[in-house]
Amino acid sequence: MHLSFTNFAVMSLLKFNLRWEDDMNVLRDIVIVNTQTFMEFHESIKKHFAFPPKMEATIHVSDDYWRKGQAISSTVEKNIRGAEALSMMKTPIGAFLTDQHQKFVYVTNHKKKWELQIELINMRPDPMDLSGYPMCIREVGISPAQFGKNSVEKDAVVEIEEKYDLDEVDSSDANIEGGDEIPPMPTMD
Numbered sequence: 001m002h003l004s005f006t007n008f009a010v011m012s013l014l015k016f017n018l019r020w021e022d023d024m025n026v027l028r029d030i031v032i033v034n035t036q037t038f039m040e041f042h043e044s045i046k047k048h049f050a051f052p053p054k055m056e057a058t059i060h061v062s063d064d065y066w067r068k069g070q071a072i073s074s075t076v077e078k079n080i081r082g083a084e085a086l087s088m089m090k091t092p093i094g095a096f097l098t099d100q101h102q103k104f105v106y107v108t109n110h111k112k113k114w115e116l117q118i119e120l121i122n123m124r125p126d127p128m129d130l131s132g133y134p135m136c137i138r139e140v141g142i143s144p145a146q147f148g149k150n151s152v153e154k155d156a157v158v159e160i161e162e163k164y165d166l167d168e169v170d171s172s173d174a175n176i177e178g179g180d181e182i183p184p185m186p187t188m189d
Contacts, residue, residue, distance in 0.1 A: 011035060011130060014093060015122035015137075018045065018106070021115040026141030029121070032134035034094035038072045042088055044134040045106060045116070050143040055110050058085065059118070061096050062103040066117055070096070075109070114144045 012034040020026040028048050032041055038059055046055060056075050060068035071085035079090045096102065097120065106116040 011125075012094070013124045013133070014097070014120055015124075016041075016104075016118050017121045018049075018116045018118045020049075020141070020144050021117055022144065023141065026143065027138070028136055028140075029138035030134050030136050032093060033130055034097070034123075035092050036134060037089060038091050038093060039074060039088035040134055041093060042074050042106075044136065048136040048139060048143075049114075049116070050145045051108065051114070052110070052145070055108055057106055057108045059088070060105045060107065062105045062117075064101075064103065066103065066105055068105050068107075072096075112144070 013031055014034055015029060015031045018028045018030060028045075030041070030044055030048065032044070042057055042059065045051070045057075046053060056073075058071050058073045060072075061070040062068060072088050072091050073085040074088045076083070076085050076087040077089065079086045096104075100120065100123070102120040104118040106118055108114045
């Protein structure tokens with residue numbers, strides 16, 4: 001199936017999978033209407049990855065090998081023919097869908113240069129209710145903006161302990177079968 005802008009005369013819901021390039025286990029699934037702009041998508045990405053609210057970014061149309069092509073920037077205000085980048089405010093997402101698995105690369109204008117790989121994973125025509133989009137329908141992993149913050153890491157450890165029911169073992173209560181205490185670890189002199 002080959003998608004083109006002409007296929008989007010009717011409203012379509014697009015489901016994108018977004019993954020942090022440095023840790024592919026950090027992901028979000030965002031659903032957006034094809035007529036919404038890249039700026040609306042950018043604002044949703046910032047919100048659901050906990051990026052700074054005023055952070056700027058560029059979304060590049062990508063091929064299957066994540067090579068960056070046409071740029072769509074949050075800092076560009078108007079679309080000008082032949083310009084280096086298009087405006088996120090003026091460009092609908094549906095304008096760049098040429099493949100059923102269309103890919104984009106999201107690059108932040110932040111000192112850490114976070115990069116996300118974005119792939120179209122589902123398209124549904126004629127949604128009944130268009131309100132509330134874009135919307136994040138799945139969040140997995142700690143956002144790169146939160147990574148390294150002690151409270152978030154501690155919360156993640158607590159979540160893992162709760163998930164797997166890991167309890168601390170009190171060494172005074174720990175006995176080896178037969179009633180013997182666990183011998184102390186040898187020291188390295």
